[in-house]
Amino acid sequence: MKIAILGSTGLVGQKFIKILEDSTLSVSKIKFFASPSSLGKQINFRGQSYGIEVISEDVLKDFQVLFISTGEELSLKWSPKALKLGLYVIDNSSAFRLSDHPLIVPEINAELIPKTLDIIANPNCxxxxxxxxxxxxxxxxxxxxxxxxxxxxxxxxxxxxxxxxxxxxxxxxxxxxxxxxxxxxxxxxxxxxxxxxxxxxxxxxxxxxxxxxxxxxxxxxxxxxxxxxxxxxxxxxxxxxxxxxxxxxxxxxxxxxxxxxxxxxxxxxxxxxxxxxxxxxxxxxxxxxxxxxxxxxxxxxxxxxxxxxxxxxxxxxxx
Ligand SMILES: NC(=O)c1ccc[n+]([C@@H]2O[C@H](COP(=O)([O-])OP(=O)(O)OC[C@H]3O[C@@H](n4cnc5c(N)ncnc54)[C@H](OP(=O)(O)O)[C@@H]3O)[C@@H](O)[C@H]2O)c1
The missing domain is CATH 3.30.360.10 (Dihydrodipicolinate Reductase; domain 2)
Structure with a gap:
């Protein structure tokens, strides 16, 4: 899977990266995005070091999934763009939770995750x-x-x-x-x-x-x-x-x-x-x-x- 992570330096982003790293999911390509103030920071993932980057449509189009854990505003901007570029979006912000997009707790309603590309909202903690x-x-x-x-x-x-x-x-x-x-x-x-x-x-x-x-x-x-x-x-x-x-x-x-x-x-x-x-x-x-x-x-x-x-x-x- 080719996955891009927006909000890589945050509390949720860091936890998500660690879970992904420790998992058996195959990750063939990964990118870490955060704000310009994090440029120059490095993230280690499965034995390799990656620089933090600023998100762009050009880079996104090579990925299959965008995980977002930033504020609502950035999600409102990037989720629809990513979807248009052919990515599934998993969004931790509140931007799409009460919209027509699925709001998922897998133990309860995993069947609502569509087989076609969509923005999947993660509920409030x-x-x-x-x-x-x-x-x-x-x-x-x-x-x-x-x-x-x-x-x-x-x-x-x-x-x-x-x-x-x-x-x-x-x-x-x-x-x-x-x-x-x-x-x-x-x-x-x-x-x-x-x-x-x-x-x-x-x-x-x-x-x-x-x-x-x-x-x-x-x-x-x-x-x-x-x-x-x-x-x-x-x-x-x-x-x-x-x-x-x-x-x-x-x-x-x-x-x-x-x-x-x-x-x-x-x-x-x-x-x-x-x-x-x-x-x-x-x-x-x-x-x-x-x-x-x-x-x-x-x-x-x-x-x-x-x-x-x-x-x-x-x-x-x-x-
Ligand atoms: N914390 C929780 O328990 C929890 C639970 C459920 C959902 N959520 C939701 O998850 C989201 C993230 O929460 P968090 O607790 O991880 O917040 P956080 O620790 O403050 O992290 C925010 C992340 O957003 C990035 N960011 C800020 N401005 C940006 C910009 N202009 N461009 C790109 N990236 C930018 C930050 O990058 P920099 O480090 O470069 O600033 C950082 O990686 C929020 O929507 C929150 O409501 C949080």
């Missing part, structure tokens, strides 16, 4: 770990409602956010977050709409409905940034219109590919660096017996981004 669990729990019957409170690490906001968290031990200046993130929690991820919903909350709600193909799903998210370097946690409340049994839920979750059930809640540090979605603290609140409460964690850079994208790449490879 918090959405992915949530929909994996909801898909498994649909085995217990149609979902009546879903509420989720997120506890999202700073790596979800990219390299500058990690740097800001680390620097704030000695420098209270902020540029990524509206307030200093070190030592506190910020109940704001993205900007607010006229209802007071943040853009992250909107993404989770709308993307979940699209991926599960439940346009009317009653889902509400409340997103909070927490001062941890990596891994997102989610407290999730799921309701049905009938009582459910914990045994049924654990069986459905245990049977679902890439979900790991845990007796006790994992440390963010134990989850970091792994490709799974972890579920713990599954319980029924006696005051609300038609529902379940659970704690869901995953590495936002892996299953929430690079690993999910790699799984999409594998599916494209199979086609």
């Amino acid at each position: 918090s959405t992915i770990q949530l929909v994996m669990v909801l898909k498994a729990l649909q085995k217990l019957g149609p979902l009546k409602s879903v509420h989720v409170a997120t506890y999202q690490s700073v790596s979800g906001a990219g390299t500058p956010a990690i740097n800001e968290l680390l620097n704030q031990t000695h420098d209270p200046e902020t540029s990524v977050f509206p307030y200093p993130i070190a030592g506190t929690c910020l109940p704001q991820i993205g900007s607010f709409d006229s209802f007071g919903l943040s853009s992250e909350e909107n993404k989770i709600q709308r993307e979940t409905r699209k991926i599960l193909n439940l346009p009317e799903l009653d889902i509400s998210a409340f997103c909070v940034r927490v001062p941890t370097p990596n891994v997102h946690g989610e407290a999730v409340w799921v309701k049905w219109d009938h009582e459910v049994a914990i045994e049924q839920a654990t069986e459905a979750l245990r049977d679902f590919e890439n979900i790991k059930l845990l007796e006790s809640s994992p440390h963010y540090n134990e989850v970091s660096g792994t490709p799974h979605v972890y579920v713990s603290r599954i319980h029924i609140d006696p005051d609300s017996p038609q529902g379940l409460k659970l704690w869901v964690t995953a590495d936002n850079l892996l299953k929430g981004a690079a690993w999910n994208s790699f799984q999409i790449l594998e599916e494209i490879f199979k086609r």
Whole structure:
């Protein structure tokens, strides 16, 4: 496969390159793109050193797949161009997630990846770990409602956010977050709409409905940034219109590919660096017996981004 990577120097791009390098996928040609400020940097891939380049149509036309992990603006510019030049696009930004292009979590809807060229959108990191669990729990019957409170690490906001968290031990200046993130929690991820919903909350709600193909799903998210370097946690409340049994839920979750059930809640540090979605603290609140409460964690850079994208790449490879 001939693959080009835009956003090679970023948190997601770096993870994706490492997964690809360690995989058995045959890569006959590869190029690494980033911003002009990264020109001169080198990336090692399978024993060879490659210089970072600035993307151009001329170079792109020799490739089959473009992986994008930059902001939305660059994706809006380069995804359609790459498609026109004959490349599949796997896009980590939010640019095409709610468009007519497929929004894919391979364990749920890999069959929607077309055999013809397309832009395949990778969902938001918090959405992915949530929909994996909801898909498994649909085995217990149609979902009546879903509420989720997120506890999202700073790596979800990219390299500058990690740097800001680390620097704030000695420098209270902020540029990524509206307030200093070190030592506190910020109940704001993205900007607010006229209802007071943040853009992250909107993404989770709308993307979940699209991926599960439940346009009317009653889902509400409340997103909070927490001062941890990596891994997102989610407290999730799921309701049905009938009582459910914990045994049924654990069986459905245990049977679902890439979900790991845990007796006790994992440390963010134990989850970091792994490709799974972890579920713990599954319980029924006696005051609300038609529902379940659970704690869901995953590495936002892996299953929430690079690993999910790699799984999409594998599916494209199979086609
Ligand atoms: N972080 C997560 O957990 C996560 C999860 C899911 C989805 N996403 C999405 O994935 C994308 C990347 O996130 P990230 O966390 O990897 O961000 P990041 O660490 O800030 O990396 C951004 C990448 O974009 C490149 N870039 C910036 N401006 C550019 C330009 N003008 N031309 C070419 N390349 C340019 C950067 O290159 P330089 O190094 O040269 O500046 C860098 O490689 C975002 O859309 C994000 O929303 C992130």
